[in-house]
Amino acid sequence: MEFRRLQPQPAYRQVSAEIERRILAGALKPGEALPSEAELAAGFGVNRSTVREGIRALESEGLLRRAAGKRLVIAAPRAADLAPRAARALAMQRVTFEELWSVALALEPMAARLAARHAAPAEVAALADTIARTDAVLARGESPAALDTEFHALVSEAAHNRALLLSREPVGALLYPAAEPLMPRLPQANDRMQAAHRHVVEAIGRRDEAGAELWMRRHIVDFRRGYEMVGLALDAPVAPPARPE
Amino acid sequence: MEFRRLQPQPAYRQVSAEIERRILAGALKPGEALPSEAELAAGFGVNRSTVREGIRALESEGLLRRAAGKRLVIAAPRAADLAPRAARALAMQRVTFEELWSVALALEPMAARLAARHAAPAEVAALADTIARTDAVLARGESPAALDTEFHALVSEAAHNRALLLSREPVGALLYPAAEPLMPRLPQANDRMQAAHRHVVEAIGRRDEAGAELWMRRHIVDFRRGYEMVGLALDAPVAPPARPE
């Protein structure tokens, strides 16, 4: 005799699931407003409190966006909605430098290649600007970690590939800040980093896909070498991402 | 005169943020139970309804897990919690085959390489089993798309890299089901797929990193070729992922 595990879902989950189903089915399109909470409650035949609980989940996933005090609006979740959660999840799992680095070694060169293929002039300019700002920060003796993270994020934006953007973002957000302790102990690492960044941007600027990919790969490999050289453990978990205040 | 955008957050968000903060800070560790809703409400000085709304968001992120009707337990979000959301987000953004394929081309060979380095015997056996089950399905003339997806998921599990697992999963969940319409029109594609899968597993089994990576790369490149050959558009959005019922 076979028993299928029966799972009565609480009402608030059914509300989430149903609204999500309708959005996915296309009955509700991004940009459209959801009915008011009272209408939803009446429609589902549950209390408004229950609807509100159900809505919160979708809201935190970026599927609904709420303009303070206004009606809820359907939205297509963007990388910015999901990446911080993913980064946090990885940090909580105590992901190691080695794990992150392996993914970066696969994705970053691809990002550079695609950026060389698709980057708009404004994006190349933004990359150059980040390099310049990094120069300024280094001249003041401060840490370039945040700008390093930004540089790589900009490259993957310039690749115009949303799947790549989403896959890469949490990795970059954890990996590059891990370079923080590297700077004081390995001063020449900054020069090498800036040189590599410059080569990447130049290659992107002249639409040299192979060159962009190659320099990015060298840069990532070099990053690991620097990390090892100062005696940091590759198999130690990285620090959780800094949270915006 | 400078104004910083002031953003009074609703109470339920402050509750989410505060609980999340405590978890991240380590005051509450995975496995531990959260105080009861009534206690939290008393502690924060808000109503229980407000606490419940705040909790829903964390729950949907996998940070809290709720054993039906029992106290909430802190958990470290796993890839399985986040990947479906990511896949859905990509589908809603109407990501194209080309975008997904580029990421797969970067990640899958790396996954195969790392699997060759780290796979446990049981994992190699599971891979072989999936190939056998695919043979059976093909013999019945059915579509191997689901098993193809599973095969690649197993390879990346065998890589023992949690960052890779999280980055790759949503891509695989969307990309391989896109092969569905390919089968009837290109019968030999299945043989090529199975042959490639076999080569990958063999290479993993003998710890041949280069071989595993190479065959996986060929397999991915071949996939795109098949997709083009049957006249499917590379720049068309892929179908949203099937939802488990």
Place this chain on the structure above:
DNA sequence: TCGGTCCCGTTGTCCGACAACCAGACCATC
């Protein structure tokens, strides 16, 4: 044209209540 005022719909929050459910303790029966 600008600012003020009023009204109305909607959200955010609260309160109090109760059924459903789980776990554990305790007890009756065989």
Place this chain on the structure above:
DNA sequence: GATGGTCTGGTTGTCGGACAACGGGACCGA
């Protein structure tokens, strides 16, 4: 002694109703 029943307390899930805060639109007066 093992099995199953009953009771009880703590917790969650859901409900109904209530009200302040706020945004937006309409309307009005300077």
